[in-house]
Amino acid sequence: MEDDSRFAEFVAERADALLRYGYVLSGNAHDAADLTQEALIRLHRAWARVRRKDDPESYTRMIMARLHISAWRRRRRERLVRDLPETSHLDTRPSDGEQGLWQALAELPRRQRTVLVLRYYEQLTDSEIASVLRISHGTVRSHASLGLSRLRSTIAHRTFTQRSV
Numbered sequence: 269m270e271d272d273s274r275f276a277e278f279v280a281e282r283a284d285a286l287l288r289y290g291y292v293l294s295g296n297a298h299d300a301a302d303l304t305q306e307a308l309i310r311l312h313r314a315w316a317r318v319r320r321k322d323d324p325e326s327y328t329r330m331i332m333a334r335l336h337i338s339a340w341r342r343r344r345r346e347r348l349v350r351d352l353p354e355t356s357h358l359d360t361r362p363s364d365g366e367q368g369l370w371q372a373l374a375e376l377p378r379r380q381r382t383v384l385v386l387r388y389y390e391q392l393t394d395s396e397i398a399s400v401l402r403i404s405h406g407t408v409r410s411h412a413s414l415g416l417s418r419l420r421s422t423i424a425h426r427t428f429t430q431r432s433v
Contacts, residue, residue, distance in 0.1 A: 275315050279308060282325055289329055292385050293336045295374040307331040329390065333400050336382060372422040380415030383408055 283304065290300030290307075307328050311318060318327045373381055379401075386397045394408045401408070 271315055271319065274319060275312055278324055282328075283308070286325070286328055286332065289389070290332055290336075292389050293332060293382060295381065299336075299339070303332045303335055306335055330400055333382065333386060334402075336378075337401050368423055368426050369419070372419050372426070375422065376415050376418060380411045380418065383411040384415045384419075387412055 286307065287300055287304045290303040291297060294300050294303060310331050311324060311328050314327075315324070318324045321327070373384070376384070382401065383397055386392045386400065387394070392400065394405055394412075397408045398405045
């Protein structure tokens with residue numbers, strides 16, 4: 269009974285942050301909600317074991333990253349959406365200054381976007397990213413390099429286009 273109340277407290281405190289993390293990973297409010305819900309279900313199953321390690325949020329984020337990777341491995345197709353999530357459900361709408369970066373990030377292939385999110389949003393090392401995604405250290409570095417290069421060129425192109433108009 270006490271475990272259930274602690275789990276409920278954790279969900280109440282961290283659900284919004286986990287939902288934002290899911291949105292950054294997936295670029296889609298519906299997928300973010302699905303990732304968060306499935307991760308919390310799996311966390312609940314392992315709550316007694318995870319709670320003892322004093323870091324249930326890291327465990328949940330790792331579950332979310334692995335679920336996200338599994339989804340794009342199954343689909344092998346990227347679904348981009350241009351609609352921003354409703355602010356009443358998910359308050360991750362970027363400011364006007366960040367809008368270009370968020371759009372460019374959403375246009376990246378899923379693997380590159382995931383590596384960049386884990387590296388810069390979660391501040392994981394390349395070794396930790398490789399472990400979470402179950403890919404080699406070199407593949408992590410390759411995806412990060414390609415993703416950053418593509419982000420730079422996309423943003424530079426948009427900036428040049430806006431100045432030309």
